[in-house]
Amino acid sequence: MRTEKDFLGEVEIPDNVYYGVQTMRALENFKITGYTADKEFIISLGIVKKAAALANMEVGLLDATIGKAIVQAADEIIEGKMFTEFPVDPIQGGAGTSFNMNVNEVLANRALEILGRDRGDYAYISPNNHSNMSQSTNDVFPTAIRVCTIRRGKKLIKSLKELADELEKKGSEFKNVLKIGRTHLQDAVPITLGEEFFAYASSVRRAKKRVDRTMTFLHEVNMGATAVGTGLNADPEYIKAVARHLSNLTGEDFKTASNLVDATNNTDVFADVSGSLKVTALALIKIANDLRLMASGPRAGLHEICLPARQPGSSIMPGKVNPVIPEVVNQTCYQVIANDLAVTMGVENGQFELNVMEPVIAFNIFNSLRFLTNAIDTFKNLCIKDIKANEAMCQAWLDKSVGIVTALLPHIGYEQCSALAKEALANERGIKDLVLEKNIITAEDLNVILSPKEMTEPGIAGKSLLCKRCI
Missing domain, CATH: 1.10.40.30 (Fumarase/aspartase (C-terminal domain))
Structure with a gap:
C-alpha cells in the first residue's frame, strides 16, 4: 500500500494501481450502476489529455521531459492497455470530476514510473499541476464526450448504411412478389413485397442522414474554457493549439467554440444527438414489427415471409420457432427511447455556468450508440439477409382480398x-x-x-x- 492525501485527509492506495486518492474516494462515494466507464470513452479521455499535453509543451508551459512521459502514458491509454485502471462508476456526482481525476492520476503515476520514479511522487509530476495543466473537468469531460460520441457514431452510421443496403437487396429480390397492402390492419390495394423493403431501406437511410447531421455539431469543443468558460489559467496560444492537436489525433476537424461560456454551460447538442438515436429506434421498431406480422403463423397467421429460424421457440411446444431477432431489436430500441428521456432530463437540469448532469448524459448516449449498433448488425446478419418470400401465400391472400x-x-x-x-x-x-x-x-x-x-x-x-x- 501507499499513502496519498488530498485536502480532506489521507487515504491508503493499493501500490499495484496507477490511480490515486480521488479515484479511491469516487469508489467509496459512487456505488450506483456496478458498471465502469465505456472503453471508447476511456480512449477518448486519453486522446484529449494527449492533445492537452502536446499543446502545453508547444507553448512552453509543460516541461518536455514530463510532457513526453505524460504523452507516452496517454498513448498506452489510447491503445487500450490500461482499462482496469478506470474503475469509477459512470454515474457520479461532480460533473465528471472523478473521471477527470482518475485519468489525471493514472497519467501522473504512469509518467512517474516511465521516468524511474515511485508512484505517488506528486511533487515531481502532479495529477493536478501537470496532467491537468490548462484544463478543468468542465472542458475536458464534455470534449471527451464529443470525441467518444463521434467515434461510436461512425460505427452506427456504417451499420445503418449496411442495413439499408441489405434491405435494398431484398427489395430487388422481391420486386415481382405481389401481395395485398394493408392500412388500419385491414386489406387495402396491392403492393409488391419489394416495394415494402425498398421503403424500409429508405427510412433507414434517412435515419443515417439524421445521425450524421447531429455528429457535425459535436466538432465545436470548449477546450481552454476551463472552469466556467472564461479561460482562466489557459494561455490563448494553448487554446488554439489544443484544438489543432485534437484534430490531428482524431482525423476530425475540431474547432474551438466561438463562445466558450455557452459551450461550457449548455448541453443541447447532446439532446440533439440522443434525439436522432431515438428516431432511429422508432424506424427500426416499425420495420421489426412489420416483419413479425408478415411472418406470423405459420399456419394461423399471415405467413407472407419466412424469417430464418434461430432457436427453438418454446420449452413446452415442440416445433415452435419465434421471431427472436425482431423481438430483440424492438427491446433494444425501447431501451434507447428510455435512454433519450434520461438525456433529456439531464440536459434540462443544467444551471448557470455548468451542467453537472453530464455523466448521466454521457452514460445514456454511449449506451444508445453501442446498443443500436449491435442490434442493427444482429438484425442485418441474423434476420434480413436470410428472409424468404412465401409467394404462394402472398398470392392466396391477394386472391381472397x-x-x-x-x-x-x-x-x-x-x-x-x-x-x-x-x-x-x-x-x-x-x-x-x-x-x-x-x-x-x-x-x-x-x-x-x-x-x-x-x-x-x-x-x-x-x-x-x-x-x-x-x-
Missing part, C-alpha cells in the same frame, strides 16, 4: 366495383372469380389489369376499358 377491386375502378366504374365488393364479402368469394363469372372483363384483360406493374406503379398502361366504352 376485396382490396384488388380498386384496380378495376378505371375500367368498370365505382358503382359496379362497389357491387362486386359487397357480393364478394357477403358470399366469401374472390373478386377475380366474380368478374370472370359475370363476364365483366375478359380473362386476358383482367390479367393485365391485375399484373404487378399495373397495380403498383403510378398511371395506367393504356386507355381503360371504361374509356374505350365511352368512345
Whole structure:
C-alpha cells in the first residue's frame, strides 16, 4: 500500500494501481450502476489529455521531459492497455470530476514510473499541476464526450448504411412478389413485397442522414474554457493549439467554440444527438414489427415471409420457432427511447455556468450508440439477409382480398366495383372469380389489369376499358 492525501485527509492506495486518492474516494462515494466507464470513452479521455499535453509543451508551459512521459502514458491509454485502471462508476456526482481525476492520476503515476520514479511522487509530476495543466473537468469531460460520441457514431452510421443496403437487396429480390397492402390492419390495394423493403431501406437511410447531421455539431469543443468558460489559467496560444492537436489525433476537424461560456454551460447538442438515436429506434421498431406480422403463423397467421429460424421457440411446444431477432431489436430500441428521456432530463437540469448532469448524459448516449449498433448488425446478419418470400401465400391472400377491386375502378366504374365488393364479402368469394363469372372483363384483360406493374406503379398502361366504352 501507499499513502496519498488530498485536502480532506489521507487515504491508503493499493501500490499495484496507477490511480490515486480521488479515484479511491469516487469508489467509496459512487456505488450506483456496478458498471465502469465505456472503453471508447476511456480512449477518448486519453486522446484529449494527449492533445492537452502536446499543446502545453508547444507553448512552453509543460516541461518536455514530463510532457513526453505524460504523452507516452496517454498513448498506452489510447491503445487500450490500461482499462482496469478506470474503475469509477459512470454515474457520479461532480460533473465528471472523478473521471477527470482518475485519468489525471493514472497519467501522473504512469509518467512517474516511465521516468524511474515511485508512484505517488506528486511533487515531481502532479495529477493536478501537470496532467491537468490548462484544463478543468468542465472542458475536458464534455470534449471527451464529443470525441467518444463521434467515434461510436461512425460505427452506427456504417451499420445503418449496411442495413439499408441489405434491405435494398431484398427489395430487388422481391420486386415481382405481389401481395395485398394493408392500412388500419385491414386489406387495402396491392403492393409488391419489394416495394415494402425498398421503403424500409429508405427510412433507414434517412435515419443515417439524421445521425450524421447531429455528429457535425459535436466538432465545436470548449477546450481552454476551463472552469466556467472564461479561460482562466489557459494561455490563448494553448487554446488554439489544443484544438489543432485534437484534430490531428482524431482525423476530425475540431474547432474551438466561438463562445466558450455557452459551450461550457449548455448541453443541447447532446439532446440533439440522443434525439436522432431515438428516431432511429422508432424506424427500426416499425420495420421489426412489420416483419413479425408478415411472418406470423405459420399456419394461423399471415405467413407472407419466412424469417430464418434461430432457436427453438418454446420449452413446452415442440416445433415452435419465434421471431427472436425482431423481438430483440424492438427491446433494444425501447431501451434507447428510455435512454433519450434520461438525456433529456439531464440536459434540462443544467444551471448557470455548468451542467453537472453530464455523466448521466454521457452514460445514456454511449449506451444508445453501442446498443443500436449491435442490434442493427444482429438484425442485418441474423434476420434480413436470410428472409424468404412465401409467394404462394402472398398470392392466396391477394386472391381472397376485396382490396384488388380498386384496380378495376378505371375500367368498370365505382358503382359496379362497389357491387362486386359487397357480393364478394357477403358470399366469401374472390373478386377475380366474380368478374370472370359475370363476364365483366375478359380473362386476358383482367390479367393485365391485375399484373404487378399495373397495380403498383403510378398511371395506367393504356386507355381503360371504361374509356374505350365511352368512345
